[in-house]
Amino acid sequence: MEDQQVGSLRFNIDFSQPLYEQVIDQVRSSIAKGEIALGDKMPSVRELAQLLKMNPNTVMRAYQELERDGLTEKRRGQGTYVTSSPERVQSFRADLAARYIDNFMEQMKSLGLSWSDIQQYVSQKSNSEQGGPQT
Amino acid sequence: MEDQQVGSLRFNIDFSQPLYEQVIDQVRSSIAKGEIALGDKMPSVRELAQLLKMNPNTVMRAYQELERDGLTEKRRGQGTYVTSSPERVQSFRADLAARYIDNFMEQMKSLGLSWSDIQQYVSQKSNSEQGGPQT
DNA sequence: TATAGTGTATTATATCACTTAATACACTTA
DNA sequence: TAAGTGTATTAAGTGATATAATACACTATA
CATH class of the missing domain: 1.10.10.10 (Winged helix-like DNA-binding domain superfamily/Winged helix DNA-binding domain)
Known part of the structure; x- marks a missing residue:
């Protein structure tokens, strides 16, 4: 904390x-x-x-x-x-993001959820909060 | 394997x-x-x-x-x-999905990526594969 | 009533990842 | 020379994970 x-x-x-x-x-x-x-x-x-x-x-x-x-x-x-080197940071960021995303898609697949299911959840969530999912 | x-x-x-x-x-x-x-x-x-x-x-x-x-x-x-009980399965599925999604959003936030960045990546990926991100 | 198959509990042991501790060494700067 | 770097080594402790060997209570069935 x-x-x-x-x-x-x-x-x-x-x-x-x-x-x-x-x-x-x-x-x-x-x-x-x-x-x-x-x-x-x-x-x-x-x-x-x-x-x-x-x-x-x-x-x-x-x-x-x-x-x-x-x-x-x-x-x-x-x-x-x-x-x-900004290039190193960028390429690392892209690699790590890809890893996170692939892992996440695997999890969703294991629950039998489709991409549109996810979008629906996220858009609901961002409506009930201020500012939406952007950082 | x-x-x-x-x-x-x-x-x-x-x-x-x-x-x-x-x-x-x-x-x-x-x-x-x-x-x-x-x-x-x-x-x-x-x-x-x-x-x-x-x-x-x-x-x-x-x-x-x-x-x-x-x-x-x-x-x-x-x-x-x-x-x-189908209700129990459904509610568990929703809970777990929410946990996965929240965790994922935290990861994206830590990389400074927005939701539209993610959508862009996923749509690229689903074009280069067959069938797209649906199960 | 036996027997076999359930889940469950206990005790002991082993291994590995993680973490701390204490120390020492090579290098760079001032 | 002294202080501050990263680095390496050895030792030890803790907790999670996993195995092993038993034992017990319950249920279905022959």
Whole structure:
């Protein structure tokens, strides 16, 4: 429930998922939404570990996956930086979106629901809320 | 990869998820799609365990959650049966669909994607395949 | 009344993912 | 030289998952 802030990064950590996955997801999201700028310096492993009250190894694990995804770059002795390449962010975003969508379509298929069923549900939902499904 | 069949139930078990979750998901799906009829007898705990090469306790765990969901009923000394109530199946299906959809919308939001972005992706995908996104 | 087949409960054990802890090393900057 | 980077290693603890071996109460049936 408690939000943690470090630089332009926000974190909201709970116990519903592995800690390293939550760090990955929330950094990803910040980059995808442009909340943290390309080329920006990330908090150091130790600094983030202390802030989020977790072990440096746990943060390391998250940082390593972010680098594998091409979203961050490491510079020896200097630190971790958000990639400066908008293309990498874009392609990662597209890949991840495709994965999410495919997974979702599988779930709908397992319930025997069609795409029009889904559209109907979403349009109902967006009418009962303000602003609709757009971010 | 190997499909297992017992009565009108099909199972495809791998090691990507906990075994009991896979049993739950696949029985749910069979009921939601009407592949197994309302009121039908389910395989016994021991029978399914032997077929799927897992421990009876693991199958039991799955069966208990299916009953909690209202999708099955147990009769002492007789066995486990699919519920005879179409209403229960419908309401469960709606609940689960809502959960899936909300989760999906959260994922899209975390990537900064709008509902129209998603529709565009899905319509592209259904054009490059046969039959479209309907089941 | 036996017997076999139901679901259920218990106890023990094993494995694996996740997490923490403590420490050390190589590199870069100041 | 000192402080701050990422990284690697070893050890330990916890909880979820799964198996194994039994045992019990209930029901249908021969």
